[in-house]
Amino acid sequence: MAGTRTLFRIFYDRERKSRAMSGPNYGDELPCDAVIERIYEFLDGELTSEVDAKIRDHLGKCRTCYPHFRHEEVFLRFLEQRAQIEKAPPSLRRRIFQKLLDDEIDRDEP
Numbered sequence: 309m310a311g312t313r314t315l316f317r318i319f320y321d322r323e324r325k326s327r328a329m330s331g332p333n334y335g336d337e338l339p340c341d342a343v344i345e346r347i348y349e350f351l352d353g354e355l356t357s358e359v360d361a362k363i364r365d366h367l368g369k370c371r372t373c374y375p376h377f378r379h380e381e382v383f384l385r386f387l388e389q390r391a392q393i394e395k396a397p398p399s400l401r402r403r404i405f406q407k408l409l410d411d412e413i414d415r416d417e418p
C-alpha cells in the first residue's frame with residue numbers, strides 16, 4: 309500500500325501546483341497571498357476575529373482562493389483521520405487511505 313510518506317508527497321505536490329496557478333491579487337484589501345499564507349491559522353481558528361472575518365469575506369468572493377481553501381480543509385481532515393488510521397488494522401487502514409485518495413481525486417475532476 310501507499311505509505312503515509314507517499315500520500316504526503318501527493319498532497320504537497322498539489323499544494324505547490326495550486327499555488328503556482330494562483331493569480332496575483334483580487335484587488336481586495338487582503339491579497340490572495342496573505343489569505344493563503346494564513347489559511348492554516350484560519351482553519352485552526354487561531355486568528356483574531358478581525359483577520360478571520362477578512363479571510364472569510366475574501367474566500368466568499370475570490371475564485372482563486374476558494375478552491376485552495378477547500379483543498380486545505382480536506383488536508384487537515386486527512387491529518388486528523390490519520391491519527392485514527394494508525395491505530396486500525398492494516399486491511400482497514402488500506403481501505404481508509406484508498407477512500408481518502410479517491411475522494412481527493414474525484415474532487416479534482418472538472
Ligand SMILES: [Zn+2]
Binds near residue numbers: 341370373
Ligand atoms: Zn484570493
